[in-house]
Amino acid sequence: MTELKHKHLMTLTLSVDFAGMMVIGQTPAGLRRIAPVTGGSFSGERLNGKVLPGADWVINRPDGVMEIDVRLPLQTDDGAMIYLTYQGRFLAEPDVMARFAKGAVLKPEEYSLAVTAKFEAGAEQYLWLNDVVAVGTGEQTADGPVYSFFEIG
Template identity: 75%
Template sequence: MNNLPHRHLITMTLTVDFAGMISIGQTPAGLRRIAPVTGGHFAGERLNGTVLPGGNDWVVNREDGVMVIDVRLTLQTDDGAMVYLNYQGRFLAEAEAMSRFRKGALLERHEYSLAIIAKFECGDSRYSWLNNVIAVGTGEQTAAGPVYSIFEIG
């Protein structure tokens, strides 16, 4: 069996304004909400910087209990390059844990799974390599927002 070749790209910490979350309401897709991302930071061997305010997480809580996330962010590297980051994923937990989570509870790490697929875009030639990166990640819940470990595949 072959191992999937991967390399740590960044660890990213987001600050989310949970109190400022907008509820669109129950739609055919599920309960739709929009959570503002107000900032954060990221660090890795080849990429470091700040998450700029103005991003959002378009969240859908599906009828089957799964929370689907769709996040769009603007990153600024320490040396001034602007990077667009878009990722989709899902937050899975047993029904009882998900009920506590929806009420604002912090879950224990073993109670949930948060996984994402990420895509980067950058017009700065110093970071043009990001345009071809295939990335996946896992996340951990904190009171301020998620912390992701994102890995480049292949």
């Protein structure tokens, strides 16, 4: 069996306006909410800059899983714009999800936050991002999640 080749791509730190979350309501897919991402930063060996305003389109499914669908514009330190989108899920036991829903900051071992990411870049120095397959893991903080993204292959 071959080992999965991967390398750290970047750490993404988000600021989320939890108080400004828009509640769409109960839909056939689950409870739909939109969480405004107000900013943040990203840093890695080849990728550094700031996060511009975006959002997380969240669904809390009837089975207790929280699906995330994040779309963000990134601005690199050299002024290039990159579009980042990632989807994934936040898994925890029902009692932990209940605490999370009330705003509790959880211990990393109480949940699993995993995502797959896609980048779109037009600036020549970042065209390589268009072909990157990336996965990430996240940790919850009081201000928003912090993700470690890894380039696969």
